[in-house]
Ligand SMILES: Nc1nc2c(ncn2[C@@H]2O[C@H](COP(=O)(O)OP(=O)(O)OP(=O)(O)O)[C@@H](O)[C@H]2O)c(=O)[nH]1
């Protein structure tokens with residue numbers, strides 16, 4: 001059996017790259033379906049056969065996995081934002097960062113269009129919250145090399161509100177426009193099964209282009225238990241376990257270490273506001289689910 005990585009999934013076929021320059025088209029063993037474990041783009045697998053007659057035999061344990069896009073084993077999620085039109089609402093960044101954080105995927109923030117607007121307030125908030133932030137301009141090329149260094153050799157997905165410059169930045173990084181074209185052809189935001197593909201660069205960097213924020217998070221947010229949401233905010237980490245009540249929700253409880261850090265200016269107000277909003281949403285979903293027969 002050979003080892004390789006699934007780089008594309010389409011119509012029940014998985015295309016496995018074993019590093020020898022050709023892709024093996026594989027089916028998945030029926031037992032995966034029985035075990036409710038479909039192979040994902042990004043999976044490291046063992047496969048048999050060759051050419052168009054391959055078979056995925058084993059899936060190595062995943063470090064993380066996502067529903068939309070259906071991918072696994074990301075090394076980082078690059079969230080694109082902008083202080084220029086369309087201005088990014090920090091809540092959108094926090095929501096998608098929480099989804100990544102819940103899967104222990106590091107988040108890198110790219111504040112694009114600095115030729116139009118510095119994006120200083122976003123940069124300040126997220127640097128303070130401990131995220132690596134790269135101000136960039138796809139138009140002037142500013143900051144693109146630094147961003148490239150941050151993702152070099154990694155498997156990364158890009159996300160961001162529509163028009164923020166994902167395709168433009170991917171082009172600057174050397175990923176052909178294909179990524180954008182694939183998304184266009186299949187229609188962004190439509191509720192169809194998306195074609196997912198991992199695009200490699202010569203330096204080993206692999207990218208998965210993802211459509212706007214909405215598709216990345218809607219279903220996945222529902223999988224975060226309200227009790228776990230706090231752990232998806234890495235900036236809260238120094239304060240967790242220090243509240244008066246062990247089951248503190250960090251919303252209005254007395255003796256809450258998170259709220260104290262907020263009042264002391266150690267935590268960003270928008271980060272906590274996003275947490276509170278996501279916490280309410282997580283609570284609603286649980287209640288609703290419990291009402292189902
Ligand atoms: N001035 C300036 N314009 C930019 C920059 N980056 C992207 N743009 C422009 O912004 C518009 C949207 O850029 P895209 O790269 O298509 O944005 P996107 O995030 O891929 O958009 P969606 O496909 O809707 O998700 C285009 O007109 C780009 O030329 C930048 O750094 N500076």
Ligand SMILES: [Zn+2]
Pocket residue numbers: 243248249250251253255256257258259
């Ligand atoms: Zn608390």
